Structure formats: C-alpha cells, structure tokens
Amino acid sequence: MSSAISMNKTEVIDSVLNDFSEGYFSISYENRRRLLLELAKEYDLDRTQVRELIKQYLGVSGEEAQSPGPEDEGVLASFYRIERNLRHALKPKYEALFERLNMHPGGLKFLTILRADILSIIAEENIVSLRALDSHLKEKLGTWLSPAALELHHITWDDPASLLEKIVAYEAVHPISNLLDLKRRxxxxxxxxxxxxxxxxxxxxxFIEVALLKNVAETIQEVLWDDPPIPESEANCALFYSISSTQPGLAGINLGKFLIKRVITLVKRDMPHISIFATLSPIPGYIQWLLSKLASQSNLAEDDKSQSSADTSGSTFGENLFEPEEEKAIMDISEEFAAGKNGMEVMLNLLTSTNQEWSKSAELLSVLKTPLLRLCARYLLQEKKRGKALDSVANFHLQNGAMVERINWMANKSEKGLHQSAGIMVNYVYRLENIEEYAQSYFSSGHIHASDEIRRFVEPLKKPEATAN
Amino acid sequence: MSSAISMNKTEVIDSVLNDFSEGYFSISYENRRRLLLELAKEYDLDRTQVRELIKQYLGVSGEEAQSPGPEDEGVLASFYRIERNLRHALKPKYEALFERLNMHPGGLKFLTILRADILSIIAEENIVSLRALDSHLKEKLGTWLSPAALELHHITWDDPASLLEKIVAYEAVHPISNLLDLKRRxxxxxxxxxxxxxxxxxxxxxFIEVALLKNVAETIQEVLWDDPPIPESEANCALFYSISSTQPGLAGINLGKFLIKRVITLVKRDMPHISIFATLSPIPGYIQWLLSKLASQSNLAEDDKSQSSADTSGSTFGENLFEPEEEKAIMDISEEFAAGKNGMEVMLNLLTSTNQEWSKSAELLSVLKTPLLRLCARYLLQEKKRGKALDSVANFHLQNGAMVERINWMANKSEKGLHQSAGIMVNYVYRLENIEEYAQSYFSSGHIHASDEIRRFVEPLKKPEATAN
Structure with a gap:
C-alpha cells in the first residue's frame, strides 16, 4: 500500500493503485486513520527545498522593493522560473497520489470515500496536518468536479433501478417512503x-426534485400528497422542493448552485409558460438558534432583574425576544402548559417538551404562531456568521442569487420539520432577471434580498429595542 | 472586456463572461495579441505580496534548518497557514479568469481557442510572460480534461453529421477523401x-481509427483499400492506424495515452479473440533527421579527407552513415541518377530531388532499401532528445507502453509518406502483459523496447564505428 504513495517520482503502475484502493477498503477504521495520518505527515512538502527556493527568490528580487519593469524580460524569466519551482515545491507529495488516483478507473469515487473518512476523523480530533490534507483534497475534487465536467441527467422511471435506488437512499430532505412515492416524484x-x-x-x-404547480406551494404536504397533479400545461411555477447530495466526501463543494442554474435554463426552454422558480425549503438551524437565544436571554433577563443596571458583569442589556403583547399572551398560557419565570423561559420549556406536545394544542399554536414566525424572519434575514446568513440552506440559496420570499406556518408537520424549525418552511424565489445581481451583492456585502411581506416581520423591531421587564 | 479580467475579487456575472468571449471572437489577431499580452503582464501575480509572505515564512522557520517535529502542532499550523497563503499569492490573477470561464457554458471551448492563439503568438515571438501564461493555461486545461472527465464514444455512421464532419476535418494522418471513405472507416x-x-x-x-485484421498490416494501402474486409470474427489483430487531435489549443496534453488504453480494454472485452494490439504509424521526423545527418556527416567526411587527423578543428571523427557495401552500391548508381563526392552526398541529393523521383525507379529503390531501413531503425531505437525518442510519434507510443515491432518498406507511398519517412512506416505493438512495465522503464530510464527483428538492423553497428574512407 505504501508503494502507491512512495512512488512519487515515477509513473505508478495501475495495479499498484488497484492494490492501494482495495487494500484501503479491507482495513479497519483505526488503520485507515493511521494510514491517512501517515500520508498527511510523511508525504507533506519538503520544507528544506521551499526555504532554498525562497532564498533564491530573495536573491533575484535583490534590494529593490518593486517588481521588475515590463522590459526586463531576463529578470522576469528568472522570476517565472523560481516561482514555478516554488509553486511546485509547495505542493505536498500526496497531491501526486490524488492526481494519479483521479486518472485511475474508479479512482475519483475512491477519493470521495477517502475524503469522507478524513472528514469524520477531523470532526473528532483537530489534527492540523490532516486538516491541511483535507483542504488540498477538497480543492482537487472541486477542480475535477467542475460543472463543465458534469452531465445534467433527467432522471425518470425508465432509469435503471440501480440509479433509482440511489435516489431513494440519498433523498435527505423528504425521505421517500416506498416505490409508489418514488414513482410519483x-x-x-x-x-x-x-x-x-x-x-x-x-x-x-x-439531485434536485421539482414540482410543477399553479402557485408557489405553502406546505410540503401539498407537494408530496397532491393527488392527482395538475396538467403540466397549466403550471406557472417550478418548485424546487428537495436537493440532496449523495457523496459525504464532497461536503463543501457547491455543485447545487450550478445544478439549479442549469435546471432553470432547461425548464424555461422546455416550458416557456413557467415563469416562477421558487423553492420550498427547510430552515434547519432555526430552532437550534432560537433555543440558545431563549436560554441566554432568559438568564440575562433574570440577571437584570436581580442586579443593578450599573453592574459590571459585562452583560449588555438583555433583550426580550418578544413584543409586549406576545409576552403577555405566553405568560397567560404558562399556567396551563409550562412553567417559567418569563415568556422566554416558558417558550424554551414548551419547545423542548417531549414529542413536540406544543404542536398538538390549537390554543398553544395560536399563541406561538406570531412570535415564532416573527423570530424566524429575524433569524433568516438578520442573523449572520462571517457576514453570511447563519442558516446553511438560506446561505446556499442566497449565494446562488435567490431572495427570501415568504415563510409558511405549519408547512412541514413531520417530526423532523417540527424539531428543526417548529414546522415553518420558507420559499426562496429565483427571479431570472435578478439572479446574478443578487448573488453578486450577497457575495460582496452579505446583503439579503427579501420580499416586502417578510421584511415587515422584522422592520418594526428597528425601533429602540425594549429591555426586559 | 477588461471588466471580465479585472473583476478578480468578486463573483463575475455571466453576461460579462459572455461579452468577453464574444468580444474576443470579434477582434483582429493583432488586438487579440495585445489583449493576451496585457493579460499576461498586468494580471500576473503580486510580487510584493509574495515577498511579504516569504519573510513571514523565514520568520516562522527561524534559525532552525530543520522542519518542525511531528509534535509541534502549533508551529506546523503556522507553516500550513503561510504555505497556503503563499501558494495562493503565487497564483497569477489571470488564473481566476480561466477558472471562471471553465465554469461558464462554452467557456472550456473558448479557452482552447484562446490557447491556440497563444501558441501561435509564442511560436513567432519568444515573450516570457506569455509563455508563463501558456504554461498555467496548459496545466489548468490538463486538469479539467482529466481522463476521468472524458467519455469514450464509439463513433458510427449513425452519429450526427455535425460530429462526423469533425472526423473528416481533423483526420490528420490519412486524410478522408470522400463520404464513401468515411463510411468504410x-x-x-x-x-x-x-x-x-x-x-x-x-x-x-x-479520436482513433482501428482496423480489425488477420495480421498486423505492413502497408497503409491494405488498411485503407482492402475490399471487402474480413469477417470480424476472423480478426486476430486490432490495428490503430490513425490518431488525431481536433483541438490545436490542447497541444502537449496527452489524451491519446488514455484513449488507447481504454480502447484496448473495450475491444478486448467485446472481442476476446483479438490478441494483438498494434499500430501502423508514420515516422514524421525520419527524413528531416536523416537529411541533416547526411549534410553534416558528408561535410565532416570531406574535412577529414582534406585535413590531418591531428587537426584541432573540434570535429570528432566523421562517421560514414553507410556500411561499405551500401556505400559502394550507392556510388555505383551515382553516375546515372545524382552526383556527389560520397555516398552520403549522393543520398542527400536523391532524397531532396523534386517529386521524390527516386521512388519511381526500381533500380534506385533496390539500392536504397537496405540503408534507408537500417538508418530508420537506428533513428527509432537510438536517436534521443533529453533521454526520450527523438521521433514524436515513437515517443508517444513508447511512453504509453508500446514496443517497436517492425518497420515496413514502401508502406505509405503517398507524397506525404515519401516526404516524411521515405515511405517507411512502423508497427508499434501493445502487449497487454507488458504495457505498464514498458511505460515505466521508458519513463524512468528512456529504455526503448524493440523486437529482435528490428534490433538486428542496428546491432551490427555496435562494432567499433567505421571512420570515413
């Protein structure tokens, strides 16, 4: 196995690569871990050589702080030569193995499996050399899987069962329950x-699943269960209701962006009567964010009540996440359903109760609807991480050039839907004429385009924020 | 147009890339040259930044001459960080444009056209910055066109005319004269x-053209004109008689190697009765090499005659390219056909005579056959450039793992065949069991595997070389 790695200077024989990948499949997780660590550490770059070239480079640039003028073709040639060598020296030796595997039949698939293993190792342990190896492999895979090399395939019931079985296995958003369900999709x-x-x-x-509808769907139930579907010629809207990646080893490589663009172009061409391209998307991070927000703000509120405002504990003013009328309505029901010193604590207790009991009471639903929708709009439009939307699905569609159109109450009543986002789902809309402009402004400034309708949920909050009671 | 180049930091809008490529097609060769030069010079790398990072790097490595031990995870992390930055800084800015074009519909094709233009400019002028740009673009194209991303297609008469027309247009080895000729192929x-x-x-x-034959063909005439072909079930040999690249912009990117390997695997699978995989190949550099050898050696021979052997002119002993009996036979016919002070000068004059007159005389052919075949074997087996076979087609097949099997007299009587290689063609043979071993030894030591039959042409020469008379 080590011969496949160590044969870096010469052509590797196909059979060695075969042995390597077969050998890899046959060994335990622990031995894979050891092998990958050895690869990352022993087949890294040659730092002595890098230092040598760096000295040469400084020698050529001499004392001048400036780059050579365009006329100094001779000096320029020296720069190019050393830069080329330096670029080469900065490539870890294991890149050669990746490149060779990519050219080898079955090698690309093998590399995605290798990366999936690497990702699960570094999720457990922070090993810098393995992280460095991962970032190299990720970059390479991204290059090899460039959209230009990918073929868009319309998946139908006539496709081989071996392909369709992958669809069933990897549908990550709305699981496919049986063959009939698959056939309908x-x-x-x-x-x-x-x-x-x-x-x-x-x-x-x-792969991406699309429903041809009259209007942008509000709930996933109507997409998965509308029976019979409308005639395709009457459809106005192509609704993307699921997008799933089949390769854990391709995490972080955005193939979906190009897939959506190509599907829009294709549908537009084949069905010019379709003018709306929208999604019905989960909000996977909403409740997780809300729970941590509720917990911390509820504590802060208690601190504020018990301490003077001149206290130097370092906490800024706590913020009540609820409007006064919401707070009142929640406290009114707290006696019957869940205890809590304030609205936030009550909500926290309700949302973490077993079996999502809150979702089964009409009374609770009517009280919680307004604050949950409003806070969801805030989460989608205002909560950021490194200048990008905190929610991963929001970030995905926004960077592709979509806008946030509408949020829908009780749009996904499955256990997963209630757990992730209190059953709320969101429609992102791709407006052909704005896709590129929106992607551009989101990319450069993090600006999130949203409809007036959803914006109204969050704009009242822009008045001076209410402190805890 | 410049906006597509200059928008390096942000996402580029598709329409800008469209404008760029359309704009490029509409401008003159001279303006393309100017644009490419600007790209190469103004969108190169930032050398100030490189120098900055280099100083950081030397700072981290400090005085120690050694790389950090495997335990210094912290130091290692600093190395990885600066190395990543340095790697990034060493990428010229124009790479971003290439990458973006590759993802853009039609962009890959556009890039091959761009590179074809670059190649014709640097063939005329040696501009270092444009050569550097070309080597970057070549590397990128090589990555994007990795064999894993290519689909092997069996081209048949049922393919669209738009595809078949490309075969006719690009067949570079044995031009296709008409539709009937194409249909037969x-x-x-x-x-x-x-x-x-x-x-x-x-x-x-x-693309590659294959003939299914009983035996390895000796002449191209029998491949192109055998009528009717033998039943495929009786074939023992798959003969590769033509391999042509359609994209001048992909020069230097070896797609043929993988194509041949995949075709062998496919034919072997579909027709297990085929056991011989061979080529009938041109020898494009033979006559050019022979003429320059004849000219220089013929001059040396004259010098040697007129000067003393202690002379310090720097010439080593001249070498008569002919065996004594060949020399005699050539001088015998020189009176009737071509003048010359020695056999080499006579041969030179014969080969450069208009309309390849030599090939029309049975008498000349019988005299020239032995020396031309022998020198051809020498050219193929012994003449090297940087340790590799001097002949480009020989180098191609040898690096793919073939061996030199046989050379064939009057195997291609077309004007091109006579002009390139005095009508001689060569069979390379791919022996499945040896392909990888041969490729390996050729790659590492330049060793050329050859049959005993062809080896016999050159081995007598290994006796102490005869000096000029």
Missing amino acids: LGVGRRCFGYLHPAIPGEPLI | LGVGRRCFGYLHPAIPGEPLI
Missing part, C-alpha cells in the same frame, strides 16, 4: 434532475 | 472511438 407534474460524472457512472452526485 | 471491420467532454458536446477532442 418522477411522474407527471414532477421532475428530477441529477448531475452525473463520467467517472462515477450510474450515481448522481447531487 | 466506420463500417464492418473498422472502429472509430473518440473522447467527448460534456462541456464540448458533439466534438470529439481526439
């Missing part, structure tokens, strides 16, 4: 498109 | 395979 009024790579035949790397 | 007893890339649909990047 590929039938009239529905489309499913996948990206195939020539080196990984019969297995879409990512 | 795709019909019974023949195969044609091409590599397609998803981003350049309907246009094979490279």
